[in-house]
Structures are given as structure tokens and as C-alpha cells.
Amino acid sequence: xxxxxxxxxxxxxxxxxxxxxxxxxxxxxxxxxxxxxxxxxxxxxxxxxxxxxxxxxxxxxxxxxxxxxxxxxxxxxxxxxxxxxxxxxxxxxxxxxxxxxxxxxxxxxxxxxxxxxxxxxxxxxxxxxxxxxxxxxxxxxxxxxxxxxxxxxxxxxxxxxxxxxxxxxxxxxxxxxxxxxxxxxxxxxxxxxxxxxxxxxxxxxxxxxxxxxxxxxxxxxxxxxxxxxxxxxxxxxxxxxxxxxxxxxxxxxxxxxxxxxxxxxxxxxxxxxxxxxxxxxxxxxxxxxxxxxxxxxxxxxx
Amino acid sequence: xxxxxxxxxxxxxxxxxxxxxxxxxxxxxxxxxxxxxxxxxxxxxxxxxxxxxxxxxxxxxxxxxxxxxxxxxxxxxxxxxxxxxxxxxxxxxxxxxxxxxxxxxxxxxxxxxxxxxxxxxxxxxxxxxxxxxxxxxxxxxxxxxxxxxxxxxxxxxxxxxxxxxxxxxxxxxxxxxxxxxxxxxxxxxxxxxxxxxxxxxxxxxxxxxxxxxxxxxxxxxxxxxxxxxxxxxxxxxxxxxxxxxxxxxxxxxxxxxxxxxxxxxxxxxxxxxxxxxxxxxxxxxxxxxxxxxx
Numbered sequence: 001x002x003x004x005x006x007x008x009x010x011x012x013x014x015x016x017x018x019x020x021x022x023x024x025x026x027x028x029x030x031x032x033x034x035x036x037x038x039x040x041x042x043x044x045x046x047x048x049x050x051x052x053x054x055x056x057x058x059x060x061x062x063x064x065x066x067x068x069x070x071x072x073x074x075x076x077x078x079x080x081x082x083x084x085x086x087x088x089x090x091x092x093x094x095x096x097x098x099x100x101x102x103x104x105x106x107x108x109x110x111x112x113x114x115x116x117x118x119x120x121x122x123x124x125x126x127x128x129x130x131x132x133x134x135x136x137x138x139x140x141x142x143x144x145x146x147x148x149x150x151x152x153x154x155x156x157x158x159x160x161x162x163x164x165x166x167x168x169x170x171x172x173x174x175x176x177x178x179x180x181x182x183x184x185x186x187x188x189x190x191x192x193x194x195x196x197x198x199x200x201x202x203x204x205x206x207x208x209x210x211x212x213x214x215x216x217x218x219x220x221x222x223x224x225x226x227x228x229x230x231x232x233x234x235x236x237x238x239x240x241x242x243x244x245x246x247x248x249x250x251x252x253x254x255x256x257x258x259x260x261x262x263x264x265x266x267x268x269x270x271x272x273x274x275x276x277x278x279x280x281x282x283x284x285x286x287x288x289x290x291x292x293x294x295x296x297x298x299x300x301x302x
Numbered sequence: 303x304x305x306x307x308x309x310x311x312x313x314x315x316x317x318x319x320x321x322x323x324x325x326x327x328x329x330x331x332x333x334x335x336x337x338x339x340x341x342x343x344x345x346x347x348x349x350x351x352x353x354x355x356x357x358x359x360x361x362x363x364x365x366x367x368x369x370x371x372x373x374x375x376x377x378x379x380x381x382x383x384x385x386x387x388x389x390x391x392x393x394x395x396x397x398x399x400x401x402x403x404x405x406x407x408x409x410x411x412x413x414x415x416x417x418x419x420x421x422x423x424x425x426x427x428x429x430x431x432x433x434x435x436x437x438x439x440x441x442x443x444x445x446x447x448x449x450x451x452x453x454x455x456x457x458x459x460x461x462x463x464x465x466x467x468x469x470x471x472x473x474x475x476x477x478x479x480x481x482x483x484x485x486x487x488x489x490x491x492x493x494x495x496x497x498x499x500x501x502x503x504x505x506x507x508x509x510x511x512x513x514x515x516x517x518x519x520x521x522x523x524x525x526x527x528x529x530x531x532x533x534x535x536x537x538x539x540x541x542x543x544x545x546x547x548x549x550x551x552x553x554x555x556x557x558x559x560x561x562x563x564x565x566x567x568x569x570x571x572x573x574x575x576x577x578x579x580x581x582x583x584x585x586x587x588x589x590x591x592x593x594x595x596x
Contacts, residue, residue: 053398100582107340107397111536112581115574118529122574126567231529235342235405242402274413281406285399286391 014156018149027148031220033260034159035213040240040252041166042209047238048247049170050202051182053106055234056097056113059120060090060207062229064214066124069137069224079142083215090211091204098203102196117231125226136225139218155216162209166249169205178202182247243284245291254293307440312562313555314438318447318516320554321454325509326527327534327546328458329502335478335541336498338397339389342404344506344531345524346411351377351507352519353419355426366428370453373511374504381503382496390495408525415521423518426511446515453512457505458547465543470497478541526570533573537580 018027043057064086071077071085101112124131131137145151169175177198180188189195218224236259244255262280266273288295330344354373362369388407392400436443465471476484477494485491510519517523534553538545553573561569 100578104581107334107338107540108536108581110340110398110401111532112578114529115533115577119571119574122571126570232405232409235402238398239402239405242398271417272413275410275417278406278408278410278413281409282388282403285403285406286388289392289395289399 018152024148027152029261029264031148031152031155033257034155035217035220036237036240036256036260037159037253038162038213039210039237040244040256041162041249042206043237044241044246044249044252045166045169045178045202046206047241048252049175049182050178050199052102052199052203053110054113054203055110055231055238056117057206057210057237058229058231058233059117060094060210061214061217061233062120062124062226063090063093064211065218065224065229066131067211068215068218069139070130072139073137079215079219083212086211086215087208090214091208094204094207095200098200102199102203114231117234121226121230124229131226134226136223138223141222142219151220155220158212158216163249163253170249174198174201239281243288243291245293248291248293251291251293255291258292308562310439310441312558314441314443316555316558317551318443318450318554319557320551321451322509322513323531323534323554324454324458324547324550326506327531327538327550328461328543329505330531331535331538331541331543331546332474332498333502334535336474337495340397340401340404342401342528343384343407343411344502345528346408347377347381347503347506347524348510348527349415349519349521349524350380350411351510352426352514352523353415354507355511355514356424356519359426359428369428370508370511373507377507378500378504381499384503385496385499389499393495412521412525419521421520423520424514425518426515428515444516450512450516453508457508461501462543474498530573533577536577
């Protein structure tokens with residue numbers, strides 16, 4: 001019974017953090033961690049549970065962010081309308097990509113998702129009249145959540161919701177079907193599972209959640225630029241899932257915390273930040289291929 | 303008549319750009335076909351080749367051939383080093399891990415280059431390099447551009463001869479066709495792995511050096527190029543050198559036509575659309591084998 005207690009303590013700490021008078025800088029980083037928790041946990045549904053690789057998560061993240069920015073500009077709608085809209089739009093793009101792409105496997109799927117990611121990035125950066133090009137668009141803060149201490153709770157709530165949703169999904173029949181497909185797709189089909197629609201479901205849910213994270217980030221940093229949604233961001237989210245340990249729920253969460261906080265901890269070495277980040281990515285993959293959490297669980301079992 | 307001359311000029315520009323794609327994609331397709339590694343850091347090999355050429359020309363001031371010999375050797379060694387440090391520990395593991403590691407390497411090299419060489423784009427200047435412009439019919443091409451096409455022609459021909467007629471080449475092809483049977487027949491897997499990375503990195507480096515004379519080299523030079531080279535690899539069929547040559551030239555020409563007639567914004571995007579269509583219609587690529595290995 002140690003686990004529920006420590007989770008409860010962690011929740012309490014997270015709830016009290018802004019009240020305890022933490023600085024705006026720290027809170028800003030933690031909000032970014034919440035956003036990447038949504039991204040990593042949702043991508044894990046596709047990678048860790050349904051066993052399909054995708055390097056397009058930052059594209060859905062960007063589609064969500066640009067949906068809210070463009071809707072605010074053209075329709076004047078606010079966060080609470082744009083959040084579901086961003087999720088639906090990203091989910092539809094997920095459907096449009098997944099429908100043809102999920103017939104492919106392994107490297108081929110990876111490369112189609114990379115192609116999609118690149119097309120979205122190029123569209124965002126070059127369709128200047130619609131997306132604002134390289135300069136991007138500005139976004140208004142959410143009414144009632146203007147201060148970072150307030151926005152913190154909004155991001156915390158949405159991240160927590162995502163984790164709960166992912167937990168519920170993975171412990172349902174749907175999750176069992178995903179695992180069956182991940183472990184042996186042919187066998188899964190043989191026992192009568194609808195593998196394509198199952199995979200598609202994982203893909204669309206993950207894309208929609210990434211879209212939601214995009215809406216959140218747009219209102220957090222009060223603007224969108226294409227460079228926040230590059231393939232490097234996609235690869236970082238994949239790295240979070242793998243470094244944490246895919247298919248474990250807590251692993252991707254941990255991966256998101258570590259890889260988002262890490263560059264900030266390297267503050268004094270700012271110019272070496274990305275060099276160290278890259279080196280660490282290589283080191284962690286080689287040293288702990290099953291993820292930090294996986295390695296830890298492994299050691300405890302022995 | 304003028305519009306036809308314009309078409310020819312677009313065509314020539316396309317062949318020049320396409321040649322650069324060919325040199326990068328050939329190495330990428332070898333590394334993929336033989337080792338099954340999707341190497342995202344390949345664009346950084348290209349970028350480092352550009353800097354190696356600029357640096358060698360600046361400090362040594364030798365002619366064309368010695369400079370590019372240095373580039374090839376330096377990048378070949380660098381490829382061996384990356385294979386040893388990054389990719390060998392991951393051999394036989396889940397393919398996703400190698401992709402992530404190569405992303406890490408790409409980030410590391412790009413930002414390392416930023417620290418060492420700075421963000422300012424640099425150009426390769428060599429005395430031995432013809433500064434004259436060629437005129438073939440209505441088409442104008444500078445010496446550097448003609449050199450890119452010639453060098454690609456020579457290097458790819460040599461590569462194909464080596465693959466066809468030497469023991470090393472046979473070992474490489476055997477690995478690509480069936481790794482286990484190759485191993486049983488006495489092919490030294492590690493040596494093949496090292497040779498593949500050395501050759502791939504050297505070719506990408508030479509491409510980077512040649513291109514840095516026309517377009518400038520900067521730390522991010524390779525990041526879009528590697529993605530395009532991947533489209534070439536897919537279009538040509540993974541692991542097929544001939545396919546990479548054809549598809550690389552084709553992509554260069556298509557891009558030149560699209561940017562000439564439809565607008566420059568679509569230029570970079572077209573290849574990625576082609577890839578998605580190709581993978582859905584004919585996943586084995588233009589020249590790929592139909593059978594899929596497990």
C-alpha cells in the first residue's frame with residue numbers, strides 16, 4: 001500500500017506548489033512539463049500499447065495550436081470552444097494519416113509519419129497568409145487563468161485527465177486489444193480482433209490529445225511559431241516515451257518530466273544545452289534500452 | 303522557343319540538385335539496405351563534409367582533388383567512429399532505438415557545429431575550381447555546378463563497379479539480401495557494417511563539400527536534406543543503389559519544375575507527398591524487391 005500513499009503525497013505537493021510561493025520561472029517549466037506529459041502519455045498509447053511507431057506527434061501538437069490561434073483570429077472564439085475544436089481537428093488529421101498509413105509497418109510507417117510531419121511543418125512555415133509564416137500568430141491568454149499560478153492548475157487538470165483517460169483505456173477491452181496487436185498482429189487478427197480499426201482508434205485518440213496539448217501550449221506561451229512543432233520535437237516526444245519505458249504509463253510520464261526539465265537544469269551551460277541533450281539521448285538509449293522505469297523494475301525483480 | 307529554353311534551364315538545375323540528392327541517398331540506402339539502420343544523422347555527415355572542405359581549403363589551400371580526398375577520408379573516419387560509438391551497441395536491438403540514437407547524434411552534431419563554426423553561412427573557395435560558366439545550347443551552368451554532376455557520375459560508377467566485382471562489394475550485397483546466410487558463408491558482419499558507414503559518410507561528405515561551393519554551408523544545412531534523401535530512398539526502393547540514383551535525379555528535376563512553374567513554396571513539399579503516395583501504392587519503391595524480409 002505504499003504506492004497509493006506516495007501518489008497522494010505527490011498530488012498534494014503538485015496542488016500546493018503555486019500556493020507555497022514558487023517563482024514564476026519554476027511554474028512555467030512545470031506547465032511545460034504538464035504539456036509534454038500529455039504528449040508523451042498519448043503517444044505511448046500508439047507506441048507502447050498498440051505497438052505502432054509515429055514521428056508525427058509534434059505535427060498534431062502544432063495542428064491543435066494553430067487551430068486555436070486561427071480560430072481566435074478569424075472567429076473570435078475563446079479557449080473553451082477552441083480546446084475541443086483543436087482536438088477534433090487534430091483527431092481528423094490523425095484519421096486522415098492513419099487510414100492509409102496504418103497498413104504499413106515498422107520503418108515504412110516511421111517514414112510516412114516523418115513525411116507527414118515535414119509537410120505540416122512546411123505548410124505552417126510557408127503558407128504565410130493563413131498561418132503567419134515564420135513569425136507565427138499571437139494568442140490571447142485564457143480569461144481567469146492569465147497568471148501562471150492560475151494557468152498552472154488548468155494545465156495540471158488537463159494533464160491529470162489525460163493520465164486518467166490513458167489508464168482507463170489501457171485497462172479496458174480496447175487496451176487489451178492494443179496489447180494483442182502489439183504482441184502478435186497476425187494472431188490478434190486470427191482470434192477475430194478488428195486490428196485496423198483498433199490501431200486507428202489509438203492513433204486518432206493520441207492525435208486528438210496532442211491537439212489538446214497544442215491548444216494549451218498556444219495559450220501558455222501566447223503565440224504559435226512553426227519552429228515549436230518540428231520533427232525534432234516529435235523525436236523528443238518519442239525519446240520521452242522510450243527513455244521512460246514504453247507501455248508502462250508511468251514511464252512516459254517520467255520521461256516527459258526528465259527530458260523537459262533537463263535542458264533547464266543545464267542553465268549555466270546554456271550554449272552546450274542541445275549538445276548535451278543529444279549526447280544524453282544516445283547514452284540513455286544505449287545504456288537503458290527498456291527505459292529508466294523498465295531498468296528499475298528489472299533490477300528490483302532480480 | 304523561349305519557354306522551351308527556360309524548360310531546359312530548369313532541367314539542368316534539377317539535374318545539379320538531383321546529383322547532390324543522389325550522393326547523399328546512395329549512402330543512406332546502403333546503410334539502410336545492408337544494416338537496416340534508419341540514420342537521421344546522415345544529413346550531418348553532409349553538413350560536416352561542407353565544413354571539412356571549407357576548413358581544408360582555408361588552412362591548406364591545396365587544389366581540388368587533394369581537398370576532396372581529405373574530405374572523403376575525414377568523413378569516412380567519422381562514419382566509422384559513429385558506427386563504433388552509436389550504432390554498434392544497438393545492432394540487433396529494436397530498430398526504433400537506432401532511429402532515436404541517430405536523432406540524438408544529429409542534434410549533437412548540429413549544435414556542435416554551431417559552437418565550433420558559428421551560425422554564419424560559409425562558402426568553399428578553391429583556386430582549382432573552374433570559375434568559368436559553361437554554355438551548352440541555351441543552358442548556362444557555372445563550373446561548380448557542372449563539377450557536382452561529373453563527380454556524382456564518377457563516384458556512383460565506381461561504387462557500382464565495386465559492389466559488382468569486388469569481394470567487399472559481394473559481401474555487402476550478400477548482407478543486404480540475407481544477413482544470416484551471408485554470415486554462414488563467412489561474411490564478416492562487423493567489417494561490413496564499418497565499411498558501409500565509412501562509404502556512406504564519405505559520399506555524403508563529398509556531396510556536402512561540392513554543394514558548399516554553390517550553396518553555402520551552415521549547421522542546419524543537412525536537416526532538410528536528410529529528410530529529402532529519405533524520400534529518395536523510399537521512391538527508389540530501400541537498399542537499391544540504382545533506384546536511389548534514378549529517384550534522386552527525378553526528385554531534383556521534379557522540384558526544379560515545381561518551383562519553376564507552380565511556385566517556390568511547393569518545392570520542398572512535393573517530395574514528401576510523392577513518398578506518401580508511393581508508400582500507399584507501391585511500397586517497395588520504383589526498383590525495390592517485392593518480397594519483404596522479416
